[in-house]
């Protein structure tokens with residue numbers, strides 16, 4: 001598989017939006033049938049919020065061998081000062097751990113790959129391309145506690161669990177908040 005990974009920022013978000021939503025709808029179709037947090041509408045709302053931040057960045061993979069079909073993507077943005085991200089943290093931690101300056105932590109909000117490209121290394125490439133050369137000291141992500149295999153996958157990529165977190169958003173599941181040192 002020869003993956004072409006392209007980088008985007010918030011200036012390109014509007015043009016990229018239909019592609020990101022189409023891929024989400026395909027990848028989360030089954031999940032959305034039972035999980036109100038996985039609906040396309042909720043995702044689109046989240047995408048619009050994230051991609052309107054000036055620091056939003058996104059990597060999309062295209063497969064050369066298959067007419068440059070999009071295979072998946074990752075996106076995120078740096079956390080601002082007093083980030084709402086940590087507002088749902090349920091595990092007590094030293095307040096210094098969740099202190100944000102705007103330049104400290106990059107939040108990986110989404111990572112998804114279409115089924116034919118799973119277990120090919122595409123997910124790892126999208127993840128690495130998004131996070132390599134970031135100036136922040138660390139990255140954070142949330143993984144659903146009902147998906148232990150995904151948590152294990154992230155642990156195999158160097159992530160560690162900080163604690164339990166439930167975002168203050170309707171229907172949000174319980175997540176593991178994870179951290180990855182970037183330097």
Ligand SMILES: CC(C)(COP(=O)(O)OP(=O)(O)OC[C@H]1O[C@@H](n2cnc3c(N)ncnc32)[C@H](O)[C@@H]1OP(=O)(O)O)[C@@H](O)C(=O)NCCC(=O)NCCS
Pocket residue numbers: 027110111112113114117118119120121122123124142143144146147149150153
């Ligand atoms: C997460 C993802 C990008 C990883 O891709 P990958 O590196 O190729 O790894 P895999 O697809 O083999 O996933 C690793 C394991 O997690 C499981 N898994 C992946 N996504 C899952 C999900 N949403 N729910 C439950 N299990 C999941 C896989 O079935 C696999 O288990 P297996 O080894 O027993 O087959 C890809 O599985 C994906 O797009 N999943 C759907 C979207 C998603 O859940 N994104 C993560 C949000 S935190």
